[in-house]
Amino acid sequence: MTSLAVARNRLPIGRLLLVVLFIALVVAGFASGALPADRWEPFLLVSTWTFLFEGLVVTLLIGAISLVASLLIGIPLGIARSALKGPPSWIVRGWVELVRATPILAILIIIFLGLSRLGLDLTAIQAAIVGLTLYNSAVLAEVVRAGIRSISQGEVEAARSLGLGFGLTMRLVVLPQALSRMAPAIVSQLITLIKDTSLLFILGGQELVGYGRSFFNFYGNLLETYIVIAVIFFAICYPLSRAARRLEAKQPADERIVVTGEADQIATATSIR
Amino acid sequence: MRKLIAGLIVLAFVVVACSTDSGGSASPAGPSFAADSTMAKIQTAGKLVCGTKFDVVGFGFKNPTTNEVEGLDADLCRAVAEGLGVPPEFVEAISANRLPFLTEDKVDLVASTMTATDERRLEIDFSKIYYVAGQSLLVKSDSTIQTVDDLNGKKVCSGEGSTSEKNVTERAPTAELLLFKTYTEAGQALADGRCEAVSTDDTILFGLAQNIPGTELRGGVFTDEPLGIGIKKGKDDFVAFIDSTLEAMKADGRLKALYDKNVKPYTGQDVEAPF
């Protein structure tokens, strides 16, 4: 364990070196002309930041609405998935697996174009919320199912033998414990969700990336704008990722929930050792 | 007696004048339409929803400082809206979604530098042709490309699903196409060298040439692109209304004023109304 312990103690110095490195990169960028100073000037204006802030608000709103809606749909779906047997269970499972096996961008575009063919009127933002909710409710259903399954059968049987019906068992025994186990997975999915709001830009919606692109049209500094947008996303997602890991650190390893095919969740689960 | 006859003549004039007024020409004063006409429905909705481009200088361009949509297409929409007595509302209609937007009633009309092709006429209706554009090429000033035939084996940027990309494939079958959802992105790809030419209507290219230094149009115009306002099928009354609005604007010079304001700065030439 010695080499690893030493490695961990040296990290704070490493962070200082990182800051120095970053500053050096920025200065080099200015000096070499690759990221000319004048193209960064628009970012010194307050109006720039209020403009980008509008886009950020849209992004966060879409994320929040989609998360709440996904939870409202995903939790009952997950409970249904674990409670049902036979053909109804297969239908739910089939639906969840198919949705999760589809790229989120494909879902967004298909909903945007497809619903309009069926006669439903949706703006890009509304279609995005529907699509993100559809996808993430399926993922959260799996998280809930895994969470419920992770509660030992012994407790469930004990609750039943005390006379508690299915609903009460769920509400008083299983779900409270399962929810705390699911917390890191849910926070990780929120990170994915916020990153996925950037895909709205492809639908023509105006969220942070869309605002950034129109900002570029005006000032002609595309690379710099992308860097700023990336940093804004980072400022939101990194704290969430730290929170997810802290939540996970509180759990014993065999209680961790990871859902197949979701990268951000694997990241949380494996970064702790 | 004379006063009575004079009064009757004046009355006759007034009656004739009033009935002429309500005859349906593009008079902005108190427009009213048959109860179940498309125009009446739009008036009930309280707004005219137009699909336009937001990134095509001269036709449909959303100014970031004023948040207003400028250009010929936008101004035509405003004229139609004025004729209905409702405010216009602008929605961005990119090449890839403007047909679905119409057929699914997301917009009342589409004025989005849309070519009136026979294929499209099977799905939607068009107003009179308000501008004849043509497909051309935008290249860097130091490029060796002169005409569309030089595009073979080269990387060409165009719009996903547009008539332009089909035309390029037909005229230069071995050209490699990079297809973007907006022409702004295509222009950016030309600027940083990911493609050697952007090919689409000259109307769009003029705007790009304006914004990207060191580029110019080459090869003249190799197609005829008649632009029309798109309307969903089954709204013949609306098509007639729009056409008569256009006629009136041609007659009283408003149309020429719009051409001079929106198009001439980029083409440097006067425009003749094509109808």
Add this chain to the structure above:
Amino acid sequence: MDFLSQPLLEHSALFWEGYRNTVLLTVGALLGASVIGVIGASLRVWGGPALSSLAVAYVEFFRNTPLLVQLSFFAVLLAPANLGITGDPIVVGLIGLSIYTGAYVTEVVRSGILSVDPRQIESARSLGLSQVQSLRLVVLPQAIRTVIPPLGNLAIALVKNTAIVSAIAATEMLKVAGIIETRTASFDGYLAVLVGYWSLTIPLAFLVDLSERRLGFAR
């Protein structure tokens, strides 16, 4: 409605080009990400404070920013007028996806390395094996067991992420569906492409579940 509709039949060559590019992007980025991941994990575990922090910065930055922004940035940065590395959207996609996925692979490989008892590494070193040799002959075989299911999950996520490369004008499956739809106003392109994606992700998911069971992971 025919199973193979007219618009689909006309564009079948285009569809297969899209499918091919999706597979190419997936496999290529997986290889690239694996290389980056092994390097990154090694830096993290055995690098000094500077290299280790560099690896942490890389991982945290590329995992907490959207792939779309990264790809758009690289498309412009690598273009002929700037760094001049490539203008081909597929190549940019390969590089961008490798870097993005590599950030995740780094963490997976790192946990795989750390799952091996460090005394084994020390024993190997004291027996005279170099760092590279002890890594290759002692650590990796054991780490691979830990690492395969999460890597399988990343592969599934990668297949889905290739769809985003359509935004920088690469002709992969989602772009093909869009081309068919706007040329012919037919939705069949999207249906075909959905089946195409499922043909890749569903078997992979099945394999991951299988490997989890075989390698003794309870879920």
